[in-house]
Amino acid sequence: MTRRAISVPLLLATVYCISARGQAPAATLYVELQNVVEYQVDTSDLSKYGTDPNVTPGKIAKGLGVGCAGVPIIGYGDIVAVNGQPARGTYAVRGMAVCLTPNPVPGVNGSNAISDTTWNSVRDETYEILQSDGITPVGTIMTYGLSSVGPSPPGPPAGRRNSAITGGTGAFLGARGQRGQSSLSGNVPERTASITEDPAKRRQNGGGHLLTVLYVIPMSWPTVVTTAGGPAIVHSSDFSLVSASKPAVAGEILSLFATGLGPTRTSLTPGQAFPSTPLAVVNSPIDVTVNGKSAEVLGAVGYPGAVDGYQVNFRIPPETGAGTATIQISSAWIPGAPVSIAMK
Secondary structure (H helix, E strand, O other): OOOOOOOOOOHHHHHOOOOOOOOOOOEEEEEEEEEEEEEEOOOOOHHHOOOEOOOOEOOOOOOOOOOOOOOEEEEEEEEEEEOOEEOEEEEEEEEEEEEEEOOOOOOOOOOOEEOOOEEEEEEEEEEEEEOOOOOOEEEEEEEEEEEEEEOOOOOOOOOOEEEEEEEEEEOOOOOEEEEEEEOOOOOEOOEEEEOOEOHHHHHHHOOEEEEEEEEEEOOOOOEEOEEOOEEOEEEOOOOOEOOOOOOEOOOOEEEEEEEOOOOEOOOOOOOOOOOOOOOEEEOOOEEEEEOOEEOEEEEEEEOOOOOOOEEEEEEOOOOOOOEEEEEEEEEOOEEOOOEEEEEO
């Protein structure tokens, strides 16, 4: 990715010294999971844990000598996509059956606990998201709360969960929000298994196919910076600002300047400026759309000398017409506010 001198007067000073925009609506991440299995700790014999290679149903609340409230659970799943884009990663959950209900049946094995609402368990979950190569980490989102049945809390996303996003790492550092559930074609509920089933056989034995909804309020948003002359988007040929007097053309390579694109593959301490050698490549998946259509992203790096300033080179789709084009950038599936440029 080539770095050029910018001819717009004081452009970089304007780009990397402005304040971030105010809080925007939360970003919605649809995390697709496969092979989701919940293992119920339905025996106290540690020597039996994970010894059965076959599908072994759990015994909680099934009249098989195991109660309900207070039984630990642990579960796993494979992340296969985020917002419909291929991704990899690990879903892990740890919890405890609470078996809450307004109508318990006392004095029987597996009876529930009296409550004003109905919830099966309380859980903390970890979504460790990797890029589609299965190697490059993007970031991790953690949630905690009540699971299954309801009622769901007010506001999105709904779906048999009352869980808060308690934090994140990497691209999701400092994230907060809510967790919900959605449905997809071929949706299969998570499979419940005994702790005696071998979790090494999880993919072979199969499990649920689910769509988790994470309503994420990030600590910072991807933001195309605005200058006095408009969005900080320049012609890559001479680094002059795209403007009404010098519009972009279809198929042209442009460079935009942004903040809030997250960590780079050159690990930096907080507040450290981006280096010039080697360039610090943005770690998260970067997407640029032009009038809602994905543009080819040619490179995304931390701008040398900037602390939270990035340069993204992209090609305008060849079918883009004249007039005004709407540009939007996203990082780690979190979208920024759209901006407009002139097209010839």
